[in-house]
Amino acid sequence: MHITSPVRTPLVTGGKTYADVTEDICRHVEGKPTKEWKVAFTISLLVLLYGAACVAWTWWEGLGVWGLNKTVGWAWDITNFVWWVGIGHAGTLISAVLLLFRQKWRTSINRAAEAMTIFAVLCAASFIVMHMGRPWLAYWALPLPNTFGSLWVNFNSPLVWDVFAISTYFSVSCLFWFVGLVPDLATIRDRAKNKVSKYIYGALSLGWNGSAKAWARYEYISLILAGLSTPLVLSVHTIVSMDFATSVIPGWHTTIFPPYFVAGAIFSGFAMVQTLMLVTRVVYKLEDYITLEHIESMNKIITLTGSIVGVAYLTEFFIAWYSGVEYETYAFVNRATGPYWWAYWAMMTCNVISPQLFWSRSIRRSVKWTFFISIIVNIGMWFERFVIIVTSLHRDYIPSSWAMFSPTMFDIGDYIFSFGFFFTCFFLFSKYLPVINMAEVKAIVKSSSEKLPKKVSGVAKGERVSAPTFNKDAQ
């Protein structure tokens, strides 16, 4: 018997029954696409098309279409890559780490956060492939036996570690996400009204029959995957940070980078989850599942990780002075007061100062403020990577090599591509798959509802269940 202390705040409001949960969430998968959805999807598709044209031109013409020069050899490409990878951390953090910590509030946000993770990692990977210039040779990054003589990847290079870390992370995240979907897909299969959806959702639900044994295995594999994903989620941004920190470039080579990058990644990931969930919650009318408690908890994590990042910024700055190394000190003073001061102060304001507003309870429970700050944080985290990459590079060791970076329309267009791709994927997901994990929300209805209905199972509504068209022959 589990007991829930009365001081805990409820996580499901509106006196939902199990049947209500099914109905509220399946509704969006089963219904026809709404007009709003069609408009939003069309817009993101158009953005994707424009971006794809820019990417195609980048590949056709070569990386010369970007604003890179011989001093600043990495700029928006790697900034965007790190930014997207960072965003891709929250999904696994919510599903894995919060599962290990038995945080019940994860149940209504984990599905969408994991989907977001997968799309964000794909966006990140697109920049890796883009900046290779010759994407058809991307497989050279893999240690494949080859016929080119002794050509082999450089295992000493953190860029190769990246390939392993991110591909492993992507695989495990997909697996975790899919396993979590299986019971819900089976619910949709059982309610399906036409042969096509019954076939598709049926195939995807892998013959799930809801038996006690199936549930036991589900819980078991969830724990195992959570245990595997937790070190993985740390390893990904650790290795991304090592792309910089193993070098000897002032501003890049600093030992705090691995945990500081991980904290920053969780920070930006949660901000992106907030942005997406706040919209989904309103459009799909899911206020009873994604409550203010959820929003507040996520805001607390944003404040925590934002403050960790803040401590890291100050530590870096302090140690740059303390070290007495002239290059280090210059790199940091130049960040704050040099020609890129605006980027540095944008980063400081957005990442360190803005989340401190959440110390106020009314701000962290305000949907508008939360939405606003979540956007601000994502802007700030983009600037953080830009500051690290570009300001460290633009002052080379020889002043005659000093340079500035200005983006071209292809730097911008290729970034826009990733937004088009991300939102196209996310809209497809939100239409064709349940955005909330019904099975896991049902698991907390009894312990965490604001008020329990008399009969918690409820009565299934609608003809889908009373007169199923196709699921009779299944027996």
Added chain:
Amino acid sequence: MSAHHHEAVSVEEQFEFTSESKRQLAIGFGIGVVLVLIGAYLLANGGGGHEAAHGAAAHGAEHAHGAAGHHEYKWTTRLWANLWTNSIYFTGISVIGMFFICYNYLAQAGWSVVFKRIPEAMPAFLPVTGLLMLLTFFVAGHDMFHWTQEGITDPKSANYDAIIAGKSAFLNTPFYIIRLVIYFTLWYGLWRVLRSFSLKEDLEGGTEYYEKSIKFGVAFLVVFAITSSTAAWDFVMSIDTHWFSTMFGWYTLASWHVAGLAVMTLTVVTLKERGYLQAVNESHLHDLGKFCFAFTVFWTYVWFAQFLLIYYANLPEEAIYYRERFSGYGGIFKGPFFINIILNFFVPFLVLMTRDAKRTTRVLKVACWSIIVGHYFDFWNNVMPGTVGEHAGFGPVEFGFILMFATAFIWSVSTQLTKANLIPRNHPMLEESLHHDIA
């Protein structure tokens, strides 16, 4: 499913600090004193250390900038360095008790309430270590901290060191002492506040003290977020004055944290074996084991990231730190360097891997002892090269000081445990904790 034993357990438990325990602790402390005296006698007469290392000192050319190279070595420095090492180690363990309670309040954790009095008892030792550190700094600061040397910031002096002079805005005696006092005042003061809420809650009940504890707990976390890093720079990193690493603050915090968790776990297990804390079930032990396991991995992660980045970039001003510990001073720190990794990573990682291991008190004890001993080595290895260099070693002095600190710490915790009911009977999350069942 052995965990399903939910018969009503009593929450009324009074810990008794028996005269037998007191006698044993006093004897242990006495043995420690005797060992230190014997060791001091041996050191004063030029024995007891790893004197063979002198012959190999020529190999240690890399450490020409080490503190030992600059001034005459006194045998008493080894005593003070031991006092310092143990003080920072036990400061860490004590303050982690407070850290644990505070993040549990912030995270609204319920499961840990039943053994909350154990972490709550730990910070009471802070004044002892704080005063010892002040004493050590006043008496032997000049022998241990290179930056306190006379004339080191004076360009005309023979002792002048331009790099250290550049740090003097931070590393100067008045500011250092102010910081040290601030750390201990804030840590201990906030603990006193939380402790008084906790004791009042026991008597009065209600949720008022719970709400207040969250607020003050968060205040402590904010304080500790900054002071844990700066304290690590002050207490440990400033010994190797030229050296710097941005990771060092979090690395020391990770070391303190896992050591504190191991002490908590070991205390809970020991109390349970002596018939106390019967409400602590296998699920609690399992979760404590997970904490030890997870933060063992976290410490290793931080340790390895710092090492790898310095090794990889191989900048002389950074790599010297590991050079000194690996091949400097005749290689005497190489053994402890590896013992550190074995005891702090391999043993707890492998021992605590399985589910059943974390539910078995004997296995937990093995892992906790490994962590506790291992992190002593961690601090020993960070303090000794910069303070006593080739004069470091393991002799009666080391074992004596460990014994004195350990017995005094146990005494302090035991005394605190007698001051209240062993289970916080009116904590609003107590019912959750009593029914904690993760199967």
